[in-house]
Amino acid sequence: MISEKMIGLTQNNSVIRAMFEEGNRLAALHGRENVFDFSLGNPNFPAPQAVKKAIIDIVNEEDPVALHGYMSNIGFADVRQAIADSLNKKFSTNFDMANIIMSVGAAGGLNVVFKTLLNPGDEVIAISPYFVEYGNYVGNFDGKLVVVPANSEDFQPDPEAIGKAISAKTKAVLVNSPNNPTGVIYSEDTIKRIAKVLEEKSQEFGSPIYLVSDEPYRELAYDGIDVPYLTKYYKNTIVCYSWSKSLSLPGERIGYIVIPQEVDDYQLIFDAAGIATRILGFVNAPALIQKVVARCLDEMTDITSYDDNRKLLFSLLTECGFEPVFPQGAFYMWVKTPGSDQDFAEAAKKHNILLVPGTSFACAGYVRIAYCVAKSTIENSKEGFVKLASDLGITP
């Protein structure tokens, strides 16, 4: 009796979310401390103290009618201006509030952007491995996700392969750096080459191809590595940002969309994205938390703890004989599996280790291990990983 599209989805629900529920089930059976749940990108480190202070200060200081009331669908003007100023300071860009739309996280932002851009049948290119929800976001508007594999050496996107996949139907290329699930950060060289391809192809087909950048992990970069700001390399770039990871606020659903002035059809796209925010049922990003993030623009979750986890997990897995990619950013480790990634995940579950098979990211032969967990979870998982290696005949 329900929508046919949804019937397919109920039969093939998110493996990641199913893992999350499975983790809760195993924790109830064996105790939370005996389950090593590396399945979900749910930050284990708390929001900075400044978030709590901002919440309390704001409800004490501001008029509740204005604070909790409707504002323009695109968000509070002062919040949008503060974000533009902060971006300009950090990245030497030239934005103002007319380039910023507040969104219900990056997931909300991406849906607004695709609602704005896509006609049925339009194509969006994603680089595999990719966050599996991209297919749903594009599918919501009857677009078609076209998958281009990353370079299997270093998991950088392959600009030439992207160029070959572009057709007259291509409306956007969707990128994500630091990357979920590989932890790779796109190099400046990769970005320049993608920009060049998109310029050439936009000209060839006589219609702009938008570069849509999904940026929930922007600040999670290790060893001082630079994450280039894409609007500076390609004019038709639209950014979807989220504070889910940088301020450990994933449940609060707060982010923004950047639509630079130089984007083709800027005014039309900006206006349409504001309307899309409204009619998709978001109406506006949650009010109080908009004000909170505006007061915390220079705050950041404890990235050194993620960095410690990264090194610890990498050593542990390497010592066991596994082959992880050393991540430059985000909080995921991408690990080659000797056989099928789904068998690997099932075998891991026997030792109460939960991780997500690469198939869920359209890239078989790998698993994703989310290390946004307590250090002790990694330490205590060692015995399980040793046994798993043994079960699979892996030797250091």
Added chain:
Amino acid sequence: MISEKMIGLTQNNSVIRAMFEEGNRLAALHGRENVFDFSLGNPNFPAPQAVKKAIIDIVNEEDPVALHGYMSNIGFADVRQAIADSLNKKFSTNFDMANIIMSVGAAGGLNVVFKTLLNPGDEVIAISPYFVEYGNYVGNFDGKLVVVPANSEDFQPDPEAIGKAISAKTKAVLVNSPNNPTGVIYSEDTIKRIAKVLEEKSQEFGSPIYLVSDEPYRELAYDGIDVPYLTKYYKNTIVCYSWSKSLSLPGERIGYIVIPQEVDDYQLIFDAAGIATRILGFVNAPALIQKVVARCLDEMTDITSYDDNRKLLFSLLTECGFEPVFPQGAFYMWVKTPGSDQDFAEAAKKHNILLVPGTSFACAGYVRIAYCVAKSTIENSKEGFVKLASDLGITP
């Protein structure tokens, strides 16, 4: 370059939202106190003190990782159970957490429900006058809104006319009581007759017709009038609730969906609605505010002030010679216009009075006046209404 659907929408943007922006423009010109903005359902009365207290207590008491983190897409289990318990106490229903999905306001909830139910071309019946966004919400999923006018005597829905409009394509009937824009509360007799029609037609076409109840105004009922709880009259009822008005939190985007156990295909619909919440980009309703409303289930905004406004505005308009419908609920007054409602709205604007023409609710010949404003706004608008009556040749 943008989506064709969106091009139409940018050319014909929400009149209500345009009024909101116009109100800000006029306020900048003439001073806020000289503009009588009756255009938007943005509550003028603050959230109860208990909301502020709950926010501060929760951030002081709860672990920030759990508080601001991801939870199941359908919402925090304890919050959902508390809501079910509260509904059972108020309406003698028999819900538990398995019937409740937290949503990003009622607008988010309606989008989730239509995403869940609709195939392209499926029909949803709305009763005119109706909240204009319904057309967009149904259109998001390529459904078709079929409009059935309410009884023009008392603006109750006409069950016979609904029955005649039902076809093999009808998936749902969308109702809203207390009603925006008329202020009418559906009588128990009306509801029983609608239920009977839907039962007959479901049987005739061999497929359930869902009754979807949009309930942001449930608690805004005056003179002790009862607002019947629809799940008790028709088993295939799905409720979309919002705290936007009852707690004056419209900007916070918090509500829930009720899917009773007795609904046909309950499990499939519940599961699909959870997935729809995720893939539409909501992911989950905002976390902190979920916890806040759970602590404020017995709280309520100051309805006596709305009631005072209702009586004051009704007297004022009647004295001027206008013909308002005396509202039983919500905070809107529905007023007959002598000529075109759009001309009426333009004429009102000359006296800095902003109101919304009935055409925006698919019902010409009326205007909607939102009285969720300061009492002084109504008092001070009197001179303008007197002049407006005179301009239009209306006499008491």
